[in-house]
Amino acid sequence: MEKDFDVIVIGAGGGGAVVAKELCDKGLRVLVLEAGAWYGNKKWPKPNSEPGEKSSSSYEDLSIDILNECFTDLEDDMNSLISGKFRWGPANRQKEPWKRLVAHGGFTWQNAGVGGSTLHYLGNHPRAYPTSVNQVWPITYDELIPYYEKVEQLLPVTNAPAVAKEDLFYYGASKAGWSQHDTKNVTTPGYRPQPNAILRRGQSYQFPGEGLHEYTNYGCTLRGHCINGCHIGPTVDSVAKRSTFTNYIPFALLTGNIEIRPNNFVIQVLTEKDNNGDLQAIGVISKDTWTGETTQLRADIVVMAAGTIETPRLWLNSNLPENPWVGRGLVNHWFDSVTGIFEESALMEAIGSPNIRPFSGQNAAARFDYPGWGVLELFGCSPALYSTLGYASSDSGFFFENKVGDKPWDYEGAIVGDLLKEYMMNYQRTLNIVIFTDDEVNQDNGVTLDMHEKDENGYIPIIRYHASQKDRIKRDNLATLASNILRTAGAKTIVRANWSPDIYIHLMSTMRIGLVTNTQCEALQVKKLYIADNSVLYNSLGGPNPTLTTQALATRTADNIFDKYFAPQA
Amino acid sequence: MESGNNNQDMLEEYTLKQTKATLSAFVDAIIPRSEELAKEYGEIQYFGALDLLVDEYLYITLNEYQPDLAEATVEMLNAAAQRLVSRVENKKPLNLSEGGLFASLAPSDRLLAIALLKKYQYSSSHLLYPYENIFYNVVDNLIRLTMIGYYSEWFGYGTTRLLQPNNRVLEFYPLSWNQIDYPGPTPPRQLAMIES
Ligand SMILES: Cc1cc2nc3c(=O)[nH]c(=O)nc-3n(C[C@H](O)[C@H](O)[C@H](O)COP(=O)(O)OP(=O)(O)OC[C@H]3O[C@@H](n4cnc5c(N)ncnc54)[C@H](O)[C@@H]3O)c2cc1C
Numbered sequence: 001m002e003k004d005f006d007v008i009v010i011g012a013g014g015g016g017a018v019v020a021k022e023l024c025d026k027g028l029r030v031l032v033l034e035a036g037a038w039y040g041n042k043k044w045p046k047p048n049s050e051p052g053e054k055s056s057s058s059y060e061d062l063s064i065d066i067l068n069e070c071f072t073d074l075e076d077d078m079n080s081l082i083s084g085k086f087r088w089g090p091a092n093r094q095k096e097p098w099k100r101l102v103a104h105g106g107f108t109w110q111n112a113g114v115g116g117s118t119l120h121y122l123g124n125h126p127r128a129y130p131t132s133v134n135q136v137w138p139i140t141y142d143e144l145i146p147y148y149e150k151v152e153q154l155l156p157v158t159n160a161p162a163v164a165k166e167d168l169f170y171y172g173a174s175k176a177g178w179s180q181h182d183t184k185n186v187t188t189p190g191y192r193p194q195p196n197a198i199l200r201r202g203q204s205y206q207f208p209g210e211g212l213h214e215y216t217n218y219g220c221t222l223r224g225h226c227i228n229g230c231h232i233g234p235t236v237d238s239v240a241k242r243s244t245f246t247n248y249i250p251f252a253l254l255t256g257n258i259e260i261r262p263n264n265f266v267i268q269v270l271t272e273k274d275n276n277g278d279l280q281a282i283g284v285i286s287k288d289t290w291t292g293e294t295t296q297l298r299a300d301i302v303v304m305a306a307g308t309i310e311t312p313r314l315w316l317n318s319n320l321p322e323n324p325w326v327g328r329g330l331v332n333h334w335f336d337s338v339t340g341i342f343e344e345s346a347l348m349e350a351i352g353s354p355n356i357r358p359f360s361g362q363n364a365a366a367r368f369d370y371p372g373w374g375v376l377e378l379f380g381c382s383p384a385l386y387s388t389l390g391y392a393s394s395d396s397g398f399f400f401e402n403k404v405g406d407k408p409w410d411y412e413g414a415i416v417g418d419l420l421k422e423y424m425m426n427y428q429r430t431l432n433i434v435i436f437t438d439d440e441v442n443q444d445n446g447v448t449l450d451m452h453e454k455d456e457n458g459y460i461p462i463i464r465y466h467a468s469q470k471d472r473i474k475r476d477n478l479a480t481l482a483s484n485i486l487r488t489a490g491a492k493t494i495v496r497a498n499w500s501p502d503i504y505i506h507l508m509s510t511m512r513i514g515l516v517t518n519t520q521c522e523a524l525q526v527k528k529l530y531i532a533d534n535s536v537l538y539n540s541l542g543g544p545n546p547t548l549t550t551q552a553l554a555t556r557t558a559d560n561i562f563d564k565y566f567a568p569q570a
Numbered sequence: 571m572e573s574g575n576n577n578q579d580m581l582e583e584y585t586l587k588q589t590k591a592t593l594s595a596f597v598d599a600i601i602p603r604s605e606e607l608a609k610e611y612g613e614i615q616y617f618g619a620l621d622l623l624v625d626e627y628l629y630i631t632l633n634e635y636q637p638d639l640a641e642a643t644v645e646m647l648n649a650a651a652q653r654l655v656s657r658v659e660n661k662k663p664l665n666l667s668e669g670g671l672f673a674s675l676a677p678s679d680r681l682l683a684i685a686l687l688k689k690y691q692y693s694s695s696h697l698l699y700p701y702e703n704i705f706y707n708v709v710d711n712l713i714r715l716t717m718i719g720y721y722s723e724w725f726g727y728g729t730t731r732l733l734q735p736n737n738r739v740l741e742f743y744p745l746s747w748n749q750i751d752y753p754g755p756t757p758p759r760q761l762a763m764i765e766s
Contacts (some may be wrong), residue, residue: 036763049736073755074740076722082635083735093735096635105710223756359752382635383752384722392714414713416600416681421615424721427750500710 005031009300010266014114014547015533015554016305017244021252022558027275030258033286036112038065038262039089042235048093051290055261059253062236064157071229075384078228086111086120110304112416115245122364124196124242127155128549129542137538138514144412147552155197155242167351169378172489189366197242226363263289269318281529305533312447317458319334321525325515327447331540333436333506336499338482339390340491342429355428373474374543375436391415395500408483409494421554433482436545437475494506511535520560550551591669592644593625598678600716607736627719666696
C-alpha cells in the first residue's frame, strides 16, 4: 500500500503540534490526527454540536469570531470534567466523557482538542533544573539549551507582569529573606516573575507569515481567564496565551504542508517487519468520533504525541512489544495547595490596596523555585475552580478531623460548611500557592489496561500512583515554605489542603527517553515510531512545569527524524 | 403483570425521592444555609447549596458521567450512614424520614459519615463492599462538584439549567457571586433576555 503522508502525528497538544510544525518547516508532508474538537476554525463553526468537515489545511480557515463564541469564560461551560468544552472526551457534548479509572477518587485533568491540554494550561514555561537533567537523563542539559532557546523565541516566553497578587507574593518572599532570580537555568532557591508564554500588551513579536501578519492591539488584558480558555487577540494566531492552537498549529498551516483532522481517535499503530526482521511502524487506524467510521492511513514515520496516559495506552492496545517501562515511571509533581486569607489592614500595609482580587491578572504569574524540593506557584482564578483547588481536595479528610499542632498553617484538610462560606466571603482577600513536588520515578506507578473494560477506543486505562517517603518530606518542606511566605506577607489564616496524589495535572514520564526510546526519542523496539509528548520525559524535571521541556525535545525529535530518514544523502 | 408494573413505578418513585433527599442532604452539609453568617454579615450569606439547587447539578452531572451513577452514589451514602449509626458514632439524634438514613442524619453527622467512607479509601474493606467500584471514583469528586455547582455560573442558566450543555443560556449571574464579591467575567457576558 502506498503511503499517504511522510509523517503521521497522533495528537495535536503540547508536544504533537510542535513536532508537526517543525517537520512541515523541513518540507515534509504531515498529517495530524487529533481526538478532540477544533475551536476557532471555520470548518467547525459549532464544534460541540455538529460534526463539521473532515480536515483543515489552510491558515485561512482560522476564525477568531468562532473562537470568541466557543470560549465563554464560564467555568462550568469550559472546565467541567464531565461536560466541559475542555474535557477528556469527544467534541460532541451529548456524549459521555472517555472513561479512565483513577485510584482513590482522583482525576486526570487533560483536554482533548487541537491544542490538547494547552487549551486550559496557564502558559508557564520554565526550563528544567539543570541538576535534575545532568548525570540523570541520558542526554545533557547543554544539549537541550539550543532547543529551549528556539521554543522560547517562537512561543514567545517572557516575564509575566505583576498585579496585586504577585506584588503580595514578592513582598512576602522578599521580607522572608529570599532573593529574586535572574536566570533561566535555576540552581539555587529564589523567587521570580513567571517565565510564561502569554503575550504582553505592546510586546513586539514577529509573527511568521511575512507582511501579512503585522498586528496591533494584541496581548494580555489581565482579565484572569487563562484557565477557562484565552481568546484575547485580533486573530487566532495572535491570541495572548500561546496554547499550541495559536502558534505552532497556525504556523504549520502557513507552510502548506500540513493536514489536520480533529475528531479522529487513533486506535491502533500499524507495524510490519522490515527486510532485516525488525519491527517498524507503517501507519495507523483512526476512528471518527462522530460517525465511528475507521480509516487506515500510511506514512513513513509515526509520531505518538497523545499524552502521558494515551500514548502508553495506545502502545498497549496496539500490542506493540513488551517493555518493562511502557506505561511505567509516572510522575505528577504530587501537587498541594496552601491558601492564605488576609485582613484589609494587612493588605494595605503590604501592597497599599485592600484587596487581592485573585480573579484578575494572569492565573499564575509568579513562582518560587527550590531545586531539590520543587516549586511554589502563585495561583488565582475564577471562584469555582479556586474553591475546589483550595478547599475541596484533601487526603487528610475534613479540617475538623486534623490537629495541626505546631505546624505553620492553621487548618489542614477540606474546608466545608459555614467555614467554607466564610472563607469564600474573603475570596477577594485570598492568596493561593500551589506546590509542585520534585517527585521520584517509581516503576510501580503508571498506566495499565483494565482488561475487563473497553470503550469504543480499546481497553480503558487504569492510573496508579504512590508517593515515596522522600516525596512526602520534600512536599512538607514546600508547604512550610509557602506558609512562611504567606505569614510573613501578613496572612491571618492559612489552610493547607494536602491534596491526594491522585489528582493529575502535570502527567509525565510513562515512556521514558533511554528506556522506551533511544536518546533520539525513537522507540527502541519499533523503528520509525517516535514519541513527542510529556510521556518521553525522563523524570519530573525537579519540579518545573513540563511543557517547555517537552516542546524543546519535540523540536529536537523533528531534527532527528529528518536527519535519519529524510535528509538527502551526502 | 400489572401489579408488577405498579411495583416498579412505586419503587422508582421511592428511589427518586430518596435520591433527591440524599443528594440534597449531601450538598446541604457541604454548603449549608447559615443563620449565623446572615446575622453577622448580612442576609445574603444565609443562602446555601439548596437555594442554588446544587443537588440537581450533582444529579445531572453524575448521570452524565455514567448512567445511574447518582443512584449508586445515594446507595453508597446511605450505606455509610448505616455504618455510622450502627457504630453509634453519630453525635446528634436522627431525624428519621423516608428520604433515607443519610438524609436523616444531622448535617455534621453526614460529614462524619463521609469521613468514615474516606478513611477506608486505601484499604479494601467490608465497610465499602459492594460499593468499592463506585467509591473508587466518586467521593472526593462529590465535594468538588458541589463547589463547582455552587460557585460557577451554573445556577445562572436559570430556566435552561437542566438542558444539554450546548443548549443552556446564561440568564443571570448566580447569587453566590454576590456572596463572595466576584464581579463575574469582565466585560460581562451577554445575558439572555427573558420574557416576563
Ligand atoms: C489546569 C492545568 C494547567 C496547566 N498549566 C501548565 C503550565 O502553565 N505550564 C506547563 O508547562 N504545563 C501546564 N499544564 C500541563 C500541560 O497541559 C501539559 O504539560 C501539556 O499539555 C502536555 O502536552 P502533551 O503533548 O504531553 O499532552 P496534551 O497536551 O494533553 O496533548 C495530547 C493530545 O493528544 C490527543 N490524543 C490523545 N489520544 C489520542 C489518540 N489515541 N488519537 C488521537 N489523538 C489523541 C489529545 O486529545 C490531546 O489533544 C497544565 C495542566 C493543567 C491541567
